[in-house]
Amino acid sequence: MTLDIQKIRADFPVLDQQVNGSPLIYFDNAATTQKPKSVIDALSHYYASDNANIHRGIHALAERATTAFELTRTKIKEFINAPSSDQIILTAGTTGSINLVAQTFGRANFSKGDKILISNLEHHSNIVPWQMIAEEKGAVIEVIPVDERGVLDLEAYRNLLDTSVKLVAVNHVSNAIGTINPIAEMIQLAHVHGAKVMIDGAQSIAHLDIDVQALDIDFFAFSAHKLFGPTGVGVLYGKRELLESMPPYQGGGEMIKEVSFDGTTYNELPYKFEAGTPNIADVIAFSAAIDYVNALSKEALFTQELALLAYATEQLSTIPGLRIIGTAPEKIAVISFVMDGIHPQDLGVLLDKFGIAIRTGHHCVQPLMKRFELPGTCRASFAFYNTFEEIDLFVKALRRSINMLQ
């Protein structure tokens, strides 16, 4: 299947606009992806026609809203090939999912001297929740190092693994430099030592095929907004026996079976972990995003993105003094770079004047920036709706900006 990019672009209303007098070029897809019209329509349709609180009402609207809400759960289950919908916990985002695991699984399973392995590539969202629970429990965090290319050192990982490791928490793909980590192998190794594995899939969900069963993942987290869906929705997948053995997270409505002043019994999966009225509208609209991706061929999307990556890498390499940070052989379409003698922020400010949106700064991975001894980088991250022509315009604007700054 070949993609008709112009037709695809027409599905994303936000792309059709001028910014500072030039057509918008959106290269900040790792921060958040744009939304197809079907998602935007689903959101307004819900509020215009179906708005009701779910799971409790017996009236028609409540019924419709509940059905649509639960349908999204089923679609998510299929999207990541989970064995069953009740293993799909809906949260507010990747960050919410990781905190949930830290505060429930971590609280129940970590004790003094236990180890949590994370990597030098992690987003702050996959560092801080572990630090918080580790501090409380007296557990220790150890870090898998990365090499110059931004590839995890698997030898070091093997050496760090032993029976005191209770959990390995790593990202599938690095948000700052795009490295795809060999999670299948890492999970297998962790399991040999009895450790569970939490995969932060924030950056892989839109760019790689995910099969949580084939990969034997214990916990998998991602955000809908990085998969062309709305903000404020996240997913936590967990293996059934783990989710069942974990204590609840927040208390409130939805998550209970029976409440009395003598004690409370908790609801079953997934509701045990979904206290309070959830983000109904955005969950329902997320369904349209999954449909959108499913209707195109995932393989064709990924092929387009990798072609963009290859082309952009080649074009950027022709700029003297420009250094690409993150040169792993396995990458998604993210390019981080720095320019000799120029602060990333200056490039970001000028590119914006050309209507080009990139990200500059530390990308919420300060320990990784420290590893590369950089204050930050410029990051261009692509999605399938980006074009080769946009890359040409970007490189031209970048050369012009560099000239202005040198």
Next chain:
Amino acid sequence: MAQSIQETQEELIEEFGLFDDWADKYEYLIDLGKKLPSLSDDLKTEENVIKGCQSRVWLHAEKQGDQIVFEADSEAVIVKGLISMLIRVLSNHTAEEIMKADLYFIDQFGMSQHLAQTRSNGLLSMVKQMKNYALAFSAK
């Protein structure tokens, strides 16, 4: 008698008024940034760093007679250009003048969207910090 804060602002507005093209404005700003003398390393202390900026920005203030003199630096040259303008407007004035100053010039450049609203360039934090110095000196 030295120029007032208002007069300097008018002067800057006039200088920037000469350019219609954003690129020329930014080139001028970059030029101002490059011309601003660097802060000596012993003044680039953690204490002098202004929080809330994406690039590191250092601000040092000193009282000379009844006037406050600012020196500042940044890793990013566009930010340094902004600093250079703030110093030109606020430095060598009394604490009272600085505290009272209404900095309207930024809004008049047609660049205000970038200069004033984004938290990451720290312009607002910088102005606030300069006024804090003035307050601190006037209390002494």
